[in-house]
Amino acid sequence: MQPKPQVIHLPVYQPGKPIEDVKRELGLEHVVKLASNENPFGCSPKAKEAVLRELEHLSLYPDGAAVALTQEAASRLGVLPEQLIFGCGSDEVIEMIAKAFFVPGDETVMATHTFSQYRHNAEVEGVVIVEAEMKDGTHDLDAMLAKVTDRTKVVWICNPNNPTGTIVSHEEVARFLGQVSPHVLVVLDEAYIEYVISPDYPNGLELIRQHKNLILLRTFSKIHGLAALRIGYGIGHPEVIGLVNQVRPPFNTTRTAQAAALAALKDDDFVRRCREANAEGLRYLSGEFDRMGLAHYPAHGNFILVEVGRPSGQVFEALVRKGYIVRAGASLGFPTSLRVTVGSREQNEGLIAALAEALAERRTVEA
Numbered sequence: 341m342q343p344k345p346q347v348i349h350l351p352v353y354q355p356g357k358p359i360e361d362v363k364r365e366l367g368l369e370h371v372v373k374l375a376s377n378e379n380p381f382g383c384s385p386k387a388k389e390a391v392l393r394e395l396e397h398l399s400l401y402p403d404g405a406a407v408a409l410t411q412e413a414a415s416r417l418g419v420l421p422e423q424l425i426f427g428c429g430s431d432e433v434i435e436m437i438a439k440a441f442f443v444p445g446d447e448t449v450m451a452t453h454t455f456s457q458y459r460h461n462a463e464v465e466g467v468v469i470v471e472a473e474m475k476d477g478t479h480d481l482d483a484m485l486a487k488v489t490d491r492t493k494v495v496w497i498c499n500p501n502n503p504t505g506t507i508v509s510h511e512e513v514a515r516f517l518g519q520v521s522p523h524v525l526v527v528l529d530e531a532y533i534e535y536v537i538s539p540d541y542p543n544g545l546e547l548i549r550q551h552k553n554l555i556l557l558r559t560f561s562k563i564h565g566l567a568a569l570r571i572g573y574g575i576g577h578p579e580v581i582g583l584v585n586q587v588r589p590p591f592n593t594t595r596t597a598q599a600a601a602l603a604a605l606k607d608d609d610f611v612r613r614c615r616e617a618n619a620e621g622l623r624y625l626s627g628e629f630d631r632m633g634l635a636h637y638p639a640h641g642n643f644i645l646v647e648v649g650r651p652s653g654q655v656f657e658a659l660v661r662k663g664y665i666v667r668a669g670a671s672l673g674f675p676t677s678l679r680v681t682v683g684s685r686e687q688n689e690g691l692i693a694a695l696a697e698a699l700a701e702r703r704t705v706e707a
Contacts, residue, residue, distance in 0.1 A: 344464070344466070346463050346464065346466050347464060350460070350463055350464065351460075355376060356373060356375030356376035356665060356667055357373075357375060357660070357665050358373075359371045359373050359665065362660055362663070362665060366660070366661060368663050370663055371663045371664075371665065372663060372664050372665070372683065372687050372690060372691070373665045373681075374664065374665065374666050374680050374681040374682075374683050374687065374691060375665045375666050375667045375679075375681060376567070376667070376681065377502070377532075377562060377641065377642055377643045377681045378561075378562075378565070378567050378681065379562065379563060379564070379565035379567075379614060379642070380681075380682070380683040380684045380687060381565065381613070381614055381617065381684070382565050383564060383565030383566050383600070383604065383610075384564070384565070384603060384604050384607035384610040385607075385610075386603040386604070386606065386607045386610075387564070387565075387566060387600040387601075387603045387604045387607070388600075389603065390599040390600050390602065390603035391569075391596050391599060391600050393599065394595050394596045394599045395596075397595055398595075400595065401591050401595075402591050402593060402594050402595040402597075402598060403595075403598065404590050404591050404592075406426045406593055406598050407421075408598070408602060409426065409598045409601055409602045409605075410424050410426065412602055412605055412606070413573065413605060416605060417545060417575065418545065419545065419548075419575060420578060422578040422581060422582070423548075423575055423576060423577065423578055423581055424573055424574070424575055424581065425573060425574045425581050425584050425585055425588065426571060426572070426573045426592075426593050426598075427571070427572055427573065427574070427588070427592060427593065428570045428571065428572075428592050428593060428597075429559060429561060429570040429571065429572045430529070430531055430557045430558065430559040430561075430572030430573070430574070431457055431572070432570075432572070432592060433557055433572055433573065433574040433584070434457050434458065434461055434527075434529075434557070435457075435461050436584050436587050436588055437461075437494065437525070437527060437555065437574070437584055438461035438462060438464070438465050438467075438494075439465070439587040440583050440584045440586060440587045441493050441494060441525060441583070442462065442465035442466075442467045442493055442494070443465070443466075444465065444466030444467070445466070445467075445468065445491070446465075446467045446468065446491060446492075446493040446494075447467065447468045447469075447470050447489060447491040447492045447493065448462045448467050448468070448469055448470065448492065448493060448494045448495070448496065449470045449471075449472060449484050449487045449488055449492055449494075449495045449496070450469065450470075450471060450472070450484075450495070450496040451471065451472055451473075451474050451479050451480075451484070451496075451497075451498070451501065452471045452472065452473055452474055452673065453474055453477075453501075453503065453504065453672065453673040453674070454479075454496065454498045454501055454502065455496075455498045455501075455502045455529065458496040458498075458527075462494075467493070468491070470487045470492070471487075472484040472486075472487050474504070476506075476637070477501070477504035477505075477506050477637040477645070478501065478504070478506040478507070478508060478637075479497055479498075479499070479501060479506075479508050481497070481508060481512050481513070481515070481516040484497075484516070485516060485519055485520060488520060488521065488524060492521075492524050493524065493525065494524070494525045494526075494527060495520065495524055495525070495526045495527070496527050496529065497513070497516075497526065497527065497528050497529065498529040498531075499513070499528060499529065499530060499541075499542065500532045500535075500536060500639075500640040500641040502531070502532075502641070502643075503643070503645050503667070503669070503672040503673075503674065503679045504637045504645050505637055505638070505639035505640055505641050505643055505644055505645055506637050506638060506639075506640065507536065507538060507540070507541055507640045508542070509540040509541070509542065510540060510541065510542040510543055510547075511540075513528065513542045513547065514542070514547060517547060517550070517551045517553075517554060520553075522551075522552065522553050523553070524553060525553050525554075525555065525580070526551070526553055526554050526555070527555050527557060528542070528544055528547075528554060528555070528556050528557070529556075529557040530544055530556055530557060530558050531557060531558065531559045531561070531562055531572075531641075532562055532563075532640070532641035532642060533558060534562070534563040534564075534611055534614075534615060535562070535563055535614075535615055535618050535619075535640065535641050535642050536640050536641070537615070537619055537640075538640055541640070544556040544575070545575070548575060548576060548577065552577040552579070552580065553577075553580070554576060554577075555574050555575065555576035555580060555581075555584075556574065556575040556576065557572065557573075557574055558572060558573055558574075558575070559571075559572035559573075560572060560597075560600070560601045560604055562641075562642060563611055563614050563615065563618075563642070564601070564604040564611070565604075565614075566597070566600050566601060566604060569594070569596060569597040569600055569601075570593075570594075570597060571593050571594075571597040571598070571600075571601050617684070617685075618642050618682050620685070621642075621682035621683065621684075621685070621688050622639050622642075622644065622682055624685070624688055624689075625644050625646075625680065625682065625688055625691075625692070626639065626644065628692045629644070629646050632692075632695075632696065632699075634646050634647055634648060634649070635647040642681060642682045643679055643680060643681045643682060644679070644680050644682070645669065645672075645674060645677050645678070645679050645680075646677060646678055646680060647674075647676060647677050648676060648677065648678055648695075648699065649676055650676060651670070651675060651676060652668040652669040652670050652674070652675060652676055652677055652678055653668050653670055655668075655678060655695075655698055655699070656668035656678065658698035658701060659678075659691075659694055659695065659698055662694040662697065662698065663694070664690065664691050664694045664695075666678045666679065666680050666681070666691075667679040667680075667681075
């Protein structure tokens with residue numbers, strides 16, 4: 341059997357190390373995972389109740405078009421239902437965009453250090469990947485624009501960017517959209533939008549009313565705390581969303597995911613509380629990293645990329661032994677950094693204490 345040539349050596353996505361594995365391997369009873377940008381406060385109680393109600397209907401297929409969820413989301417966003425498409429996480433929406441628009445030999449433009457699934461799906465489709473260097477950990481939209489050619493099909497902008505946590509402003513994105521060819525699809529990935537408090541953050545919904553070639557990506561995996569249920573969505577012009585919908589698998593989102601997402605959308609208080617707690621956590625971690633003399637990018641999501649000044653794998657292992665799982669930066673393109681998810685106050689304080697011990701131990705070994 342012969343697969344696509346480009347699939348043979350394609351790397352498999354490596355998620356954060358599971359809590360269960362660490363407990364089993366190291367015999368630890370208490371392990372805190374701050375590696376996958378999950379919500380430390382769980383999900384809305386209303387979402388849990390919705391899931392429990394759906395347990396009575398597990399023998400039934402879900403609504404393939406997610407009609408009720410689509411209508412509620414459209415109403416809240418001020419868009420038409422036909423401007424929305426739901427997927428098994430926003431990851432699947434990325435995959436559907438790639439399937440719908442790419443043919444082998446096309447080009448796609450992205451930043452050098454950004455969400456890995458843009459590259460992964462482009463490689464599966466046999467697309468030429470064109471990267472633009474970042475500026476201070478942030479998308480350089482002028483550099484990205486300069487990379488666009490007649491062969492460019494899609495440009496990816498992750499905002500806040502994963503793994504750096506930085507953002508580009510509304511003015512920057514609007515200027516980029518005003519200059520890029522309308523034949524180029526621009527994907528603005530807003531997976532962490534609910535966490536952002538900066539007034540400079542782009543109003544993507546305003547921009548899609550002005551630009552037919554723009555798709556926004558959002559997810560229920562982050563602030564809504566529904567990562568296990570895998571549900572996310574895209575927002576765009578009805579014609580563009582219609583094309584993506586052509587490659588959507590039947591029943592691609594489950595009954596439980598749709599029900600939980602619908603309930604989560606209606607719990608504004610839960611989202612507000614999580615946003616406030618996250619902002620406090622970011623201020624605490626940033627302040628502690630500054631106190632420890634560790635450089636970091638300005639963070640706008642629910643994670644922070646911190647420079648630890650030594651191979652990230654060594655510090656990662658030291659933290660794991662202390663019961664804290666973070667993300668080593670080597671696989672993200674930052675070999676001496678760690679990506680740390682913002683946890684609860686107790687988790688954040690515990691991490692800082694563990695990190696201080698790990699770095700002190702390493703200095704002792706080096707001495």
